[in-house]
Each structure stands twice: as structure tokens, then as C-alpha cells.
Amino acid sequence: MTIELHNVKPRYMSESEVAGSDIYLQPSVVFEQGRKYMVCARSGHGKTSLLNFIYGISDQYDGTIERRTENGERRAESGERLRLSVLSYMFQDLCLFPELTAMENVQLKNRLTDFKNDSEIEWMLDALLPEGKKHQPVATLSLGQRQRVAAVRALCQPMRFLLLDEPFSHLDHDTAAQVATMISAEVERQGAGLIVTALDPTDLFRFDKTMQL
Amino acid sequence: MLQKLQRKTLIPAQLVGFALTLLVGATILLLALQLGADLKPLLNSQTDVFRAHTVTVSKNVTVFKTAQKKGIYFSDKELDKLKNQEFVKEVAQFNSSTFNVSAAISFGGQQMSTDLFFESVPDGYVDIQSDDWRWDSTSNFLPIVIPEDYLNLYNFGFAESQSLPVVAPGLLSQVTFNVFVEGNGKRRVYESRIVGLSGKINSILVPEEFLLWANREFGAADDKGSSRLLVEFSDASDERIAEYFKANGLNINQSELESSKMAFFFRLAMGFVMTIAVIIVVLSAALIMMSMNLIVQRNREMFVNLRNIGYSSRQIARFYKVVVSLLTVAVIVLSAVIVVWIRSYYLARLSTMFNTGGTLAPTIIGTLSLAALLLVISNYSLVRTIKRIIR
Numbered sequence: 001m002t003i004e005l006h007n008v009k010p011r012y013m014s015e016s017e018v019a020g021s022d023i024y025l026q027p028s029v030v031f032e033q034g035r036k037y038m039v040c041a042r043s044g045h046g047k048t049s050l051l052n053f054i055y056g057i058s059d060q061y062d063g064t065i066e067r068r069t070e071n072g073e074r075r076a077e078s079g080e081r082l083r084l085s086v087l088s089y090m091f092q093d094l095c096l097f098p099e100l101t102a103m104e105n106v107q108l109k110n111r112l113t114d115f116k117n118d119s120e121i122e123w124m125l126d127a128l129l130p131e132g133k134k135h136q137p138v139a140t141l142s143l144g145q146r147q148r149v150a151a152v153r154a155l156c157q158p159m160r161f162l163l164l165d166e167p168f169s170h171l172d173h174d175t176a177a178q179v180a181t182m183i184s185a186e187v188e189r190q191g192a193g194l195i196v197t198a199l200d201p202t203d204l205f206r207f208d209k210t211m212q213l
Numbered sequence: 214m215l216q217k218l219q220r221k222t223l224i225p226a227q228l229v230g231f232a233l234t235l236l237v238g239a240t241i242l243l244l245a246l247q248l249g250a251d252l253k254p255l256l257n258s259q260t261d262v263f264r265a266h267t268v269t270v271s272k273n274v275t276v277f278k279t280a281q282k283k284g285i286y287f288s289d290k291e292l293d294k295l296k297n298q299e300f301v302k303e304v305a306q307f308n309s310s311t312f313n314v315s316a317a318i319s320f321g322g323q324q325m326s327t328d329l330f331f332e333s334v335p336d337g338y339v340d341i342q343s344d345d346w347r348w349d350s351t352s353n354f355l356p357i358v359i360p361e362d363y364l365n366l367y368n369f370g371f372a373e374s375q376s377l378p379v380v381a382p383g384l385l386s387q388v389t390f391n392v393f394v395e396g397n398g399k400r401r402v403y404e405s406r407i408v409g410l411s412g413k414i415n416s417i418l419v420p421e422e423f424l425l426w427a428n429r430e431f432g433a434a435d436d437k438g439s440s441r442l443l444v445e446f447s448d449a450s451d452e453r454i455a456e457y458f459k460a461n462g463l464n465i466n467q468s469e470l471e472s473s474k475m476a477f478f479f480r481l482a483m484g485f486v487m488t489i490a491v492i493i494v495v496l497s498a499a500l501i502m503m504s505m506n507l508i509v510q511r512n513r514e515m516f517v518n519l520r521n522i523g524y525s526s527r528q529i530a531r532f533y534k535v536v537v538s539l540l541t542v543a544v545i546v547l548s549a550v551i552v553v554w555i556r557s558y559y560l561a562r563l564s565t566m567f568n569t570g571g572t573l574a575p576t577i578i579g580t581l582s583l584a585a586l587l588l589v590i591s592n593y594s595l596v597r598t599i600k601r602i603i604r
Binding site for chain 1: 214215217218221515517518520521522523524525
């Protein structure tokens with residue numbers, strides 16, 4: 001599957017603001033499944049907007065975004081179908097439920113996809129979180145710990161692309177590397193594409209392409 | 214998990230408020246429906262078919278008039294005068310038979326016979342409901358209505374004093390007898406049955422169509438006019454009515470006027486109560502919708518997050534739909550139970566006074582349709598509210 005952007009620009013940004021972008025207002029930008037893309041930009045340059053457009057929860061843009069199969073046919077999934085089996089998204093604001101525990105947050109998603117079993121989820125959380133944290137309400141976890149929970153949750157579904165919005169902004173390099181390894185493993189296992197946004201280029205994933213937004 | 218998340222968003226005080234208002238509204242509404250249906254036969258026999266504002270009017274019989282019988286009939290002039298009164302809407306006349314009538318019944322070989330007279334009034338004024346109240350010129354069947362008082366006189370007076378069995382209205386209408394109509398040298402036998410008892414018209418009634426035909430066929434030519442009238446008022450509570458009738462030496466049955474007024478006020482009160490009940494039910498529905506709206510607004514972020522991780526608006530709405538639906542159904546069923554309970558009390562009281570024979574159908578139908586209506590409206594608005602928030 002490919003994701004193709006044609007002349008995309010957020011409605012709320014002027015042309016001068018997006019001048020020089022590798023993506024916005026470009027006649028054709030193609031993300032291919034199985035490849036890893038890094039999208040770098042300073043704050044306020046529309047990183048989250050880009051992922052929201054692709055994920056289909058915002059339509060505040062001009063231009064077109066299409067998904068095509070290997071044969072070049074258009075894929076028209078939308079809504080829950082798109083979110084549960086085609087695209088997975090780790091939100092910058094995490095979208096966790098503070099009153100639920102880390103485990104429950106992941107299960108809440110996994111119930112929809114039935115993609116992992118409970119022991120797999122526990123194993124993933126145990127690998128990333130300090131002992132005993134997985135059964136604590138997310139409200140009691142640090143921002144960095146929450147980020148790891150959100151990362152695990154994003155892996156609990158079949159996907160063609162995984163979108164990560166500044167996934168390691170609150171993690172030290174070692175922890176980030178640990179999370180990145182787990183993500184890479186799942187992405188490669190599923191043969192999915194990866195689009196990661198960040199303020200500065202990182203070397204945590206072996207990116208095929210780095211773009212400036 | 215989703216339930217655990219959403220349970221905390223409910224606002225118990227608002228749910229209780231909804232349940233209480235709905236309970237009050239639904240109970241009053243169902244009770245009014247049920248009471249209305251239970252009392253309908255009673256009201257109908259007293260006033261409905263007889264129209265709300267109609268009374269029987271006759272002239273006072275005086276010593277002078279006993280000698281001069283013509284004095285008890287209404288002249289055309291008197292009729293016109295009455296018709297032109299402001300408070301009079303319509304005047305209908307009693308028609309009397311101008312031929313000889315006798316009825317015969319045989320009890321185990323013993324023939325009993327009596328002379329009778331017939332009168333008729335326009336069909337709309339006859340206060341009975343029976344499919345048999347119809348005359349067909351090709352058929353030999355002649356339906357008859359007698360005053361309720363006749364039966365009461367027999368049951369409570371005659372039968373009592375002579376140790377005879379009392380007769381129920383239903384039993385009375387099973388008895389068939391022969392009616393002989395004679396005049397102008399012609400004679401005909403009809404098979405006849407008492408198809409109803411009139412609480413209003415103190416006469417032996419046959420269908421008007423029959424009487425008019427029989428008067429032409431068997432009757433004497435001279436038309437004496439009517440001695441009694443049915444007068445329909447535009448407003449029975451008009452004070453001029455009593456004055457006018459007194460001044461003109463007319464006799465009006467005051468209790469008829471009172472009971473039609475009472476029935477009118479009963480209906481008015483019933484309509485008023487129903488309106489209030491409907492308003493309360495509508496308010497309760499508005500309350501639960503506003504509560505749901507508030508929940509969605511307050512927890513907007515949670516709803517959006519659920520959407521973001523792949524929940525559909527239908528899945529998000531399900532918990533609230535279940536809660537609201539269960540609560541609605543439980544409350545309405547409870548109202549129905551309360552109504553049935555109250556009904557058993559008032560029926561016990563009423564049955565000592567009247568012949569009541571209603572069913573629970575109004576409560577059952579009311580319960581089902583009210584529940585169905587509320588469920589459809591609340592579920593629809595819930596999904597719409599949630600969809601609007603998360604698109």
C-alpha cells in the first residue's frame with residue numbers, strides 16, 4: 001500500500017509558512033509500505049496536522065491524500081475500519097485514559113482488534129515499564145511512562161502504516177532505543193510502513209528517508 | 214473496561230430526576246387513559262350519545278290540561294319560539310305512534326298480552342349502544358328500548374315486595390316476544406326484543422324510521438304534534454335556561470342538566486390532567502437528553518480519544534443507550550404496575566355503584582407505545598449527540 005499526498009497544505013497555514021517543505025504543497029509525495037520515513041520540523045510547523053490528515057481525523061487541508069494498493073487502485077476505507085486495520089497512530093498527546101491502568105488502556109484498544117493476547121500485552125508492558133506500574137492508573141505514571149504505554153497500545157492492531165508523533169519526546173536515549181526496538185520488531189513483522197515525526201533527526205530507526213516539513 | 218470508563222461519566226442525580234419525573238408523568242398519563250376508558254361506558258350512557266347538553270322538555274300537566282288534552286302538545290308557534298332562543302342549538306321532537314300496538318309473550322303455554330304505545334326520537338339522541346338498534350323494512354325484527362326506570366321499578370320495587378327474582382339487563386335483552394301492530398284495517402306481527410335500557414328518555418322507543426313508516430301505514434291521519442321535545446343547548450350552564458323554562462310553564466329534568474354538566478367538567482378535567490401529564494413526560498425526556506448532552510460535553514476528550522483509538526460512535530453510545538433504555542422501561546413498567554394497583558381500588562368502589570366492565574388494554578397499549586416512543590427518541594438523540602461531537 002502507498003500513501004500519496006498531492007499539493008497538501010493545512011488550511012490554517014499560509015504558503016510562506018510552508019515554503020521549502022519537502023511535503024506540503026509538493027505535487028506528489030509518496031510513502032511506501034515497508035519503508036521508514038522521518039519527518040522533521042520545528043514546533044508549529046504542522047507535524048501533528050500532517051499525521052491527523054493521513055489518519056483521517058482532520059480534514060482541514062487543501063490538496064488530496066490517497067491510499068492505493070500495490071496495483072494502484074484507490075483504497076476507500078474510512079472511520080473505524082481505517083483505524084483498526086490499516087493505520088495505527090501513536091498520538092503526541094497520547095490519548096490515554098487516566099483513570100484506567102496501563103494494562104486496561106492497552107486492553108481497551110486490543111478488545112477491538114483482538115490482535116494480542118493478555119500475556120503478550122503484559123510481556124510488552126513489563127519490558128518497558130518499571131515493576132508494578134502496569135496495574136497503576138495511568139494518572140499516576142510519569143509522562144515518559146505514559147508514552148511507553150501509548151507505544152505498546154499502538155502495536156496492538158494489524159496495520160499497513162504506523163504513525164508516531166514525537167514518540168520519544170520524554171524519554172532518555174536508552175529507553176527510547178528500547179521502545180524503538182520493540183516498535184521496529186512489530187513493524188517489520190507486519191511489513192508495515194513507518195512515519196515518525198520529531199523535532200530533530202534521530203538514528204533510532206534505520207530510516208529510509210528523512211524529510212523536512 | 215469501556216463500561217468502567219463510562220460509568221463514571223453518569224450523573225446520578227440527573228438520572229434519578231429523570232426517573233422520578235417520568236414516573237410521575239407516565240403514571241398520571243396511564244391512569245388518566247385507564248380511568249377514561251373505565252368510565253367511558255358510564256359517561257356514554259349518561260351523556261355522550263345523548264350529547265352533552267341535551268334534555269327532555271315537556272309541558273307541565275295541570276288540572277286544566279287534564280280536561281283539555283290538546284294543551285300538552287307543543288304548537289308550531291311554541292316550537293319556533295323555543296328554537297329561536299339564543300341558548301338553544303337544536304330541537305328534536307318525539308314522534309308518537311298513531312296506531313294500536315300490543316305485545317304478547319307466552320310462558321309455558323300461557324299467553325300474556327298488553328297494550329303498548331311507541332315513541333321515537335332521532336337516532337342520535339338514543340342513549341344506548343347496540344348493533345340491533347336498526348330497523349330493516351324487509352325483516353320482521355323490531356328492536357325496542359325501554360326506560361331503565363321500568364326495570365328498576367320492577368327489580369327494586371315489585372320483585373322485592375312479591376319475592377320474585379330480579380332481572381339483569383343482559384337477561385332482559387334475551388327475551389323475544391311478539392308485537393302486534395294494527396290500524397287502517399291492516400295488521401302485522403313483529404318479532405321483538407328489548408335491545409337496551411335508556412337512562413334518559415322515559416318512553417318506549419322504536420327506531421324513528423319504523424315509526425314514521427308505521428304511522429303512514431297503520432296510523433290515523435291527524436297529527437297531534439309532539440308532547441315532548443329534546444332540546445340541545447349550546448351551553449348547558451347558561452342561566453337563562455332555567456328562567457325561560459319556568460316562565461313558559463315548561464318542565465325540564467334538572468338532574469339531566471346537572472349530570473351532563475358534570476360529565477362535561479369531568480372530561481375537561483381529564484383533558485387538563487392528560488395535558489399536564491404529557492408535558493411532564495416531555496420534560497422528563499428533555500431532562501435525560503440534556504443530561505446526556507452534558508455528559509458528552511463534559512467528557513468530550515474521552516469520547517474523542519475513544520474515537521481516535523478506533524471506537525465507533527455506535528459502540529461509544531451503546532452504554533448510555535442501555536442505561537437510558539433500561540431506566541425508561543423500568544420506570545414505565547413501574548408506572549403501569551402502580552396504575553393497575555390504583556385501578557383495583559377505584560374499581561372496587563365503582564362496581565358497587567355502576568356496571569363497570571373495562572379491560573386493562575389502555576394501560577397495556579399506553580405502556581408499550583409510551584416506552585417505544587421514548588426509546589426511539591432517546592436512542593436517536595443519543596447517537597446524534599455523540600456523532601456531532603466526534604463526527
